[in-house]
Amino acid sequence: MAERARLLFEGPDWSFDKLRRTHDALAEIAEGELGLDIFTNQIEIISAEQMLDAYASVGMPLMYRHWSFGKHFIHHERQYRKGARGLAYEIVINSNPCISYCLEENTMALQALVMAHAAFGHNHFFKTNHLFRQWTDPDGILDYLEYARDYIAACEERHGQRAVETLLDSAHALMPSGVFRHRRPPLPSLREQTERARQRRVEAERSADYLFDTLLRRESDDETPDRARERRATMRLPEENLLYFVETYSPTLEPWQRELLQITRNIAQYFYPQKQTQVMNEGCACFVHFHCMHRLHEQGRIDDGALLEILHNHANVLTQPGFDDPRYGGLNPYALGFAMMRDIKRICTEPSAEDRAWFPDLAGCGDWRAALRQAWASYRDESFIQQYLSPRVMRELRLFACSDTAEDPHVTITGIHDEAGYREVRDTLAHSRDISISDPEILVTDVDLLGDRVLHLQHVMRDGVPLDEKAREATMAHLRSLWGYPVVLQEAR
Amino acid sequence: MTNFVDRRLNPKDKNLGNRRRFLRRVRSHVKKAVDRSVRDSAIADVETGGEVSVPPDSIREPTFHHARNAGTQRHILPGNRDYRAGDTIDKPPAGAGGGGGREGAEDGEGEDDFVFALSRDEFLDVFFEDLELPDLVKRTLRNTETTTPRRAGISVIGSPGNMDLQRTMRNALGRRVAMRRPSDERLDALRARVFELEAMHEPGAEARAELARLQAELDEATRRRKAVPYLDPLDVRYKNFEQVPEPNTNAVMFCLMDVSASMRQREKDLAKRFFILLHMFLQRQYDRVEIVFIRHTHRASEVDEETFFHARETGGTVVSTALAEMRRVITERFPASEWNIYAAQASDGDNYSGDSRTCVAMLDGELMALCQYFAYVEILAEEEAQFINSDKSGTELWRAYRSVAAEWPNFAMKRIARPGDIYPVFRELFARGKAERADG
Numbered sequence: 001m002a003e004r005a006r007l008l009f010e011g012p013d014w015s016f017d018k019l020r021r022t023h024d025a026l027a028e029i030a031e032g033e034l035g036l037d038i039f040t041n042q043i044e045i046i047s048a049e050q051m052l053d054a055y056a057s058v059g060m061p062l063m064y065r066h067w068s069f070g071k072h073f074i075h076h077e078r079q080y081r082k083g084a085r086g087l088a089y090e091i092v093i094n095s096n097p098c099i100s101y102c103l104e105e106n107t108m109a110l111q112a113l114v115m116a117h118a119a120f121g122h123n124h125f126f127k128t129n130h131l132f133r134q135w136t137d138p139d140g141i142l143d144y145l146e147y148a149r150d151y152i153a154a155c156e157e158r159h160g161q162r163a164v165e166t167l168l169d170s171a172h173a174l175m176p177s178g179v180f181r182h183r184r185p186p187l188p189s190l191r192e193q194t195e196r197a198r199q200r201r202v203e204a205e206r207s208a209d210y211l212f213d214t215l216l217r218r219e220s221d222d223e224t225p226d227r228a229r230e231r232r233a234t235m236r237l238p239e240e241n242l243l244y245f246v247e248t249y250s251p252t253l254e255p256w257q258r259e260l261l262q263i264t265r266n267i268a269q270y271f272y273p274q275k276q277t278q279v280m281n282e283g284c285a286c287f288v289h290f291h292c293m294h295r296l297h298e299q300g301r302i303d304d305g306a307l308l309e310i311l312h313n314h315a316n317v318l319t320q321p322g323f324d325d326p327r328y329g330g331l332n333p334y335a336l337g338f339a340m341m342r343d344i345k346r347i348c349t350e351p352s353a354e355d356r357a358w359f360p361d362l363a364g365c366g367d368w369r370a371a372l373r374q375a376w377a378s379y380r381d382e383s384f385i386q387q388y389l390s391p392r393v394m395r396e397l398r399l400f401a402c403s404d405t406a407e408d409p410h411v412t413i414t415g416i417h418d419e420a421g422y423r424e425v426r427d428t429l430a431h432s433r434d435i436s437i438s439d440p441e442i443l444v445t446d447v448d449l450l451g452d453r454v455l456h457l458q459h460v461m462r463d464g465v466p467l468d469e470k471a472r473e474a475t476m477a478h479l480r481s482l483w484g485y486p487v488v489l490q491e492a493r
Numbered sequence: 494m495t496n497f498v499d500r501r502l503n504p505k506d507k508n509l510g511n512r513r514r515f516l517r518r519v520r521s522h523v524k525k526a527v528d529r530s531v532r533d534s535a536i537a538d539v540e541t542g543g544e545v546s547v548p549p550d551s552i553r554e555p556t557f558h559h560a561r562n563a564g565t566q567r568h569i570l571p572g573n574r575d576y577r578a579g580d581t582i583d584k585p586p587a588g589a590g591g592g593g594g595r596e597g598a599e600d601g602e603g604e605d606d607f608v609f610a611l612s613r614d615e616f617l618d619v620f621f622e623d624l625e626l627p628d629l630v631k632r633t634l635r636n637t638e639t640t641t642p643r644r645a646g647i648s649v650i651g652s653p654g655n656m657d658l659q660r661t662m663r664n665a666l667g668r669r670v671a672m673r674r675p676s677d678e679r680l681d682a683l684r685a686r687v688f689e690l691e692a693m694h695e696p697g698a699e700a701r702a703e704l705a706r707l708q709a710e711l712d713e714a715t716r717r718r719k720a721v722p723y724l725d726p727l728d729v730r731y732k733n734f735e736q737v738p739e740p741n742t743n744a745v746m747f748c749l750m751d752v753s754a755s756m757r758q759r760e761k762d763l764a765k766r767f768f769i770l771l772h773m774f775l776q777r778q779y780d781r782v783e784i785v786f787i788r789h790t791h792r793a794s795e796v797d798e799e800t801f802f803h804a805r806e807t808g809g810t811v812v813s814t815a816l817a818e819m820r821r822v823i824t825e826r827f828p829a830s831e832w833n834i835y836a837a838q839a840s841d842g843d844n845y846s847g848d849s850r851t852c853v854a855m856l857d858g859e860l861m862a863l864c865q866y867f868a869y870v871e872i873l874a875e876e877e878a879q880f881i882n883s884d885k886s887g888t889e890l891w892r893a894y895r896s897v898a899a900e901w902p903n904f905a906m907k908r909i910a911r912p913g914d915i916y917p918v919f920r921e922l923f924a925r926g927k928a929e930r931a932d933g
Contacts (some may be wrong), residue, residue, distance in 0.1 A: 020495070042496040043495065043498070044499075050500060050505065050507070053505075065511055067514035068554055070511030070513070071552055073512060101500075161514070165514065169554075173554065176556050320571050320572075321572070322571055323570035323571060323573075325572065331571060398571060398574075399573065400570060401568070403566070404568065406563045410581040410583045411584060412581050413577065413578055413579060413580040413581070413582070414578065416578055429569045439558070461564070465559045465560060466560050467558070470555075471558055472557060474553065475555045475557050478555070
């Protein structure tokens with residue numbers, strides 16, 4: 001009887017009572033034992049339709065309106081209705097309080113799993129990882145999105161849906177090139193930023209626009225190299241953030257259009273840390289839910305049935321089919337992340353001779369909790385893999401690296417999971433997770449606002465990989481419409 | 494403190510605005526799909542919504558990204574079996590479905606169309622778009638059934654306007670009696686007596702005792718009146734109304750078609766599309782729509798849909814036989830007092846010489862009075878349509894029917910030559926008729 005009384009829940013049905021009990025039990029383990037640092041949780045139960053809604057608006061609870069979200073919604077809905085794809089069990093938002101959406105169809109065991117995963121795992125990662133701390137403003141994001149939605153709705157009323165849509169189309173096309181990767185500007189909180197933006201807009205409306213038009217344009221060729229260098233320096237060229245540059249210097253945009261560009265740019269920047277930490281973020285969340293669920297079971301607070309159901313789902317999510325398996329769809333970030341996290345724990349507690357050679361500081365240190373917390377806080381995928389990917393994980397996943405040169409008739413294996421190949425595999429994997437390498441690097445190199453106003457871009461090629469031509473032309477058309485004058489893109493080796 | 498929020502009751506359809514914007518963007522494809530659905534489905538099956546297929550190019554969201562098959566690309570793959578460093582693997586020949594299965598699917602070229610389903614409402618929106626129907630008509634068409642409110646007992650909830658005063662007051666009275674709320678008279682009497690006693694110049698011991706007793710009684714009564722209100726929310730009753738579907742009357746639709754040799758597959762196809770549209774229109778307004786197919790050569794007979802559109806028959810052309818058959822069916826099965834009768838006739842305009850006058854006589858004499866609406870389309874050959882451009886000239890039947898049209902506002906006629914003509918024909922025939930009815 002006493003045993004039963006300790007159970008947090010029984011059977012598949014959930015209730016808010018059980019949820020709260022389970023949450024509190026999880027909090028004891030996550031905060032008490034693992035030492036996680038989390039934002040206050042807000043757990044929201046939503047229906048399948050609402051989950052589909054959330055999918056379409058990139059997981060955010062509020063978003064401005066745009067046809068592309070409608071397109072994604074229709075696509076997801078169709079996939080879901082056809083049974084081709086299930087829904088995510090949860091969506092979690094990097095905000096303070098940290099909002100997790102849980103699907104109402106989940107069984108109680110799943111809700112427990114989902115809470116451990118999202119409300120503690122992801123939540124801790126959002127709060128402590130340095131990229132999120134530096135680049136995102138969880139306190140202000142919801143306010144900012146609300147402001148964005150209202151502002152864009154107001155623009156639609158004032159300037160017409162068509163005009164706003166055209167501009168957003170162009171802005172969306174440039175969103176991946178609308179983030180600061182290397183430079184870090186002082187980042188005031190988003191709320192301050194909106195306030196400042198509003199004032200700036202008023203000012204801009206008063207002065208800037210017509211100035212550009214009334215200035216006498218200089219005939220070309222009479223510019224000295226010195227002047228050109230100075231001009232580039234004042235505009236801080238080369239500039240990697242295309243949206244920022246266009247927003248600031250476009251000779252044709254109206255103030256509201258600049259504001260719209262800034263909104264999309266801020267949203268892109270907000271999501272940029274997530275793109276850079278997918279493996280770690282999921283690895284952290286999976287590790288936390290795995291640990292918490294096993295602890296609950298050890299304490300006798302969930303029964304065998306619940307644990308089995310949880311493990312079943314856990315295994316489903318973490319499957320990594322081999323490259324020649326028909327189900328293969330790339331490296332599974334959940335599987336890789338979880339394997340690495342678990343391996344860090346193993347290295348700390350039961351290191352082998354190999355581990356001692358590879359990780360002299362970590363091996364056998366015993367305090368795996370602190371080691372993990374430190375890893376979660378201070379890395380991003382690329383550096384995390386460089387630092388922590390152990391030979392053992394490479395062997396377990398049987399990773400191998402290959403190189404595919406377009407002109408060659410064959411693909412070359414450059415390294416496998418053996419003594420000679422560990423470093424090659426690790427480097428290649430780290431590079432493939434580095435957004436600033438896998439996304440094309442496009443820089444604004446020059447523009448003469450007083451001259452021909454042609455925007456010069458340069459694509460810095462790596463390994464001789466050019467831009468996809470069709471997509472390049474389409475995106476350039478968008479950029480041209482934003483800039484208002486010709487845009488030239490150069491492929492540089 | 495952790496919050497648990499139940500969002501399930503929040504308004505749904507957050508994405509409706511986005512979906513609308515998307516539909517507007519792929520407008521031309523939606524329109525095409527709707528037109529196709531109208532053309533291809535059986536008469537009664539049109540309008541279930543229909544699938545729209547959009548070529549991916551028109552809704553692509555481009556971004557800068559690396560070319561797939563150029564330069565040197567490095568990959569990490571899991572699940573190595575027996576590769577060693579330095580091994581080379583021959584690439585599959587170009588065009589043979591790409592490298593690793595997935596690459597092929599992702600390749601820009603072989604992409605499938607973006608397919609989605611239109612809801613019924615969205616379908617109708619597009620369908621009605623050009624019809625220029627007055628809003629009222631649109632509303633009637635959109636609703637599959639109309640309802641009228643009917644009294645259905647009483648209820649404890651409702652809007653103040655529906656309050657049932659009599660019942661409410663009766664309940665209040667009953668409660669006041671049961672709870673022994675002191676009445677106004679009793680209170681007045683007590684007050685009067687207390688006042689009287691207090692006014693006594695020199696009250697005796699008896700009077701003082703009475704005063705104390707009455708005073709207590711008065712206090713108690715006042716307290717009780719406060720505790721037991723005159724009208725309590727518990728007493729209130731509302732009249733309850735139920736929405737009862739209006740018993741829609743039935744309609745019967747007569748499809749009359751000339752099936753003599755001069756009517757070939759093209760003419761029949763055109764006729765069919767015309768019938769489909771009429772059927773859709775009627776279905777919106779009536780619970781039950783019966784269709785009667787009457788084909789005729791020099792004899793007329795009632796047949797099923799399959800025979801109507803596909804079987805062949807030879808013979809001359811006597812249009813009046815079809816009208817006679819229609820009248821027979823009406824008399825036998827569809828008394829005009831119970832049925833709304835609609836007729837649609839399609840013909841190539843040929844008729845046995847002299848018969849057209851009989852037709853006019855039959856229509857004028859009886860049929861037009863029975864029919865809500867009689868629509869006649871004459872199907873022309875494409876080359877004919879080129880030079881017939883006046884309504885005045887035409888076949889004998891056409892000229893004869895013009896006199897009917899002049900007489901009866903519910904008779905409409907039109908010439909069509911191409912599938913493209915049908916839509917406007919339909920619009921003119923019904924938009925006009927319905928608009929008048931809606932306004933009247």
